[in-house]
Amino acid sequence: MDNSRITTIEVGGERPYQVLVGRDLRSALPSLVARAAQAAVLYAPPLKEHAVRVADALRGAGIAPLPIELPDAEAGKTIEVAARCWDALGEAGFTRTDAVVGVGGGAVTDVAGFVAACWLRGVAVVQVPTSLLGMVDAAVGGKTGVNTGAGKNLVGAFHPPAGVLCDLSTLDSLPRADLVAGLAEVVKCGFIADPAILDLVEDDPDRHLPELVERAVRVKADVVSKDLRESGLREILNYGHTLGHAIEKRERYGWRHGHAISVGLVYAAALGRLAGRLDEATARRHRSVLDGLGLPVTYPAAAWPDLHAAMRVDKKARGARLRFVVLGGLARPEILEAPPDDLLRAAYEEVGTA
Numbered sequence: 001m002d003n004s005r006i007t008t009i010e011v012g013g014e015r016p017y018q019v020l021v022g023r024d025l026r027s028a029l030p031s032l033v034a035r036a037a038q039a040a041v042l043y044a045p046p047l048k049e050h051a052v053r054v055a056d057a058l059r060g061a062g063i064a065p066l067p068i069e070l071p072d073a074e075a076g077k078t079i080e081v082a083a084r085c086w087d088a089l090g091e092a093g094f095t096r097t098d099a100v101v102g103v104g105g106g107a108v109t110d111v112a113g114f115v116a117a118c119w120l121r122g123v124a125v126v127q128v129p130t131s132l133l134g135m136v137d138a139a140v141g142g143k144t145g146v147n148t149g150a151g152k153n154l155v156g157a158f159h160p161p162a163g164v165l166c167d168l169s170t171l172d173s174l175p176r177a178d179l180v181a182g183l184a185e186v187v188k189c190g191f192i193a194d195p196a197i198l199d200l201v202e203d204d205p206d207r208h209l210p211e212l213v214e215r216a217v218r219v220k221a222d223v224v225s226k227d228l229r230e231s232g233l234r235e236i237l238n239y240g241h242t243l244g245h246a247i248e249k250r251e252r253y254g255w256r257h258g259h260a261i262s263v264g265l266v267y268a269a270a271l272g273r274l275a276g277r278l279d280e281a282t283a284r285r286h287r288s289v290l291d292g293l294g295l296p297v298t299y300p301a302a303a304w305p306d307l308h309a310a311m312r313v314d315k316k317a318r319g320a321r322l323r324f325v326v327l328g329g330l331a332r333p334e335i336l337e338a339p340p341d342d343l344l345r346a347a348y349e350e351v352g353t354a
């Protein structure tokens with residue numbers, strides 16, 4: 001691989017920005033926060049070294065870094081943690097030209113975006129995702145937020161970043177299980193929009209990783225450029241998430257997001273097939289590609305009542321009507337409106353285990 005190659009992916013819409021994919025991209029950071037006198041660098045403990053290097057890059061450009069360490073993973077994605085960050089910004093006297101930088105996986109970039117979205121009603125955030133999932137999904141598109149007892153990501157804001165730096169060299173230290181979890185969202189992109197992704201994953205995901213990152217970012221960038229606020233098209237990015245988020249809630253946010261989404265994708269495929277929308281072979285391919293990666297494709301049968309109840313707070317629901325993203329074929333996402341409870345349950349029987 002050519003280590004000096006940097007790919008730029010444009011994200012359009014009311015506040016356009018760029019996603020850079022390459023290696024050692026820290027030098028691109030200062031220009032993205034050029035108006036800032038200071039920048040908070042939010043990170044979780046496993047990313048401390050990366051965060052120090054980001055802080056050095058800011059300092060070198062005359063921007064004072066304010067490092068803020070967050071609890072790791074979903075434990076950091078809470079309103080209490082966000083409130084601690086706002087206290088720190090207040091103490092440091094952050095003004096509207098100052099900025100926030102999120103360095104970490106999707107949990108950190110989600111909370112960093114939310115902290116920036118709310119501080120003074122919105123300051124710039126630059127996302128420096130360090131997990132595969134963060135690069136291909138969480139850091140791009142401006143969905144920010146935290147979890148609450150009521151459900152996953154129920155409190156948040158749309159706040160597009162000023163830029164996203166996907167430094168592939170950071171993936172070298174990412175635990176294997178987290179890399180594989182990120183592949184669940186990559187596979188999602190393959191099913192909803194870019195089937196070449198599925199061929200590459202089925203061939204050898206490690207060998208094709210840079211291309212997979214670029215392809216998945218392009219899928220996401222294309223969708224959010226057209227529909228930042230999820231008034232229609234953007235719902236397709238939620239494929240597999242109605243059940244997936246319910247599993248995360250039931251697991252008290254102790255499961256990896258990508259693992260829950262893997263089960264959710266198999267469920268959504270079963271639902272699409274049983275609703276008469278999706279062909280048998282494409283539905284089967286969901287299970288085979290995800291299982292082949294070592295991702296979970298089943299969940300306890302006895303959990304159905306809890307999951308069914310949790311799905312009621314899904315953001316795609318309208319009143320008492322549940323709405324699901326399903327496929328009408330490969331790369332043909334559609335909405336399934338208010339499916340009857342017996343259909344929902346029958347689809348769950350295909351993922352439920354004793």
Ligand SMILES: NC(=O)c1ccc[n+]([C@@H]2O[C@H](COP(=O)([O-])OP(=O)(O)OC[C@H]3O[C@@H](n4cnc5c(N)ncnc54)[C@H](O)[C@@H]3O)[C@@H](O)[C@H]2O)c1
Nearest residue numbers: 046073105106107130131133134137138143170173174257
């Ligand atoms: N905003 C969005 O559009 C969007 C999209 C998808 C997912 N998400 C959210 O993203 C989160 C999941 O993101 P995730 O899978 O990155 O999980 P994560 O942020 O919990 O990171 C997983 C683990 O990997 C560690 N890690 C990350 N990068 C590392 C590196 N380079 N080296 C060593 N360790 C590293 C983290 O510290 C953590 O322990 C969920 O909260 C999900 O809801 C948001």
Ligand SMILES: O=C(O)C(=O)C[C@@H](O)[C@H](O)[C@H](O)COP(=O)(O)O
Nearest residue numbers: 137141143152153234237238241315
């Ligand atoms: O960007 C989107 O839109 C997505 O739905 C991407 C999902 O992968 C992501 O998990 C997102 O955070 C889910 O959004 P939510 O609005 O259902 O919380």
Ligand SMILES: [Zn+2]
Nearest residue numbers: 185241257261
């Ligand atoms: Zn997701």
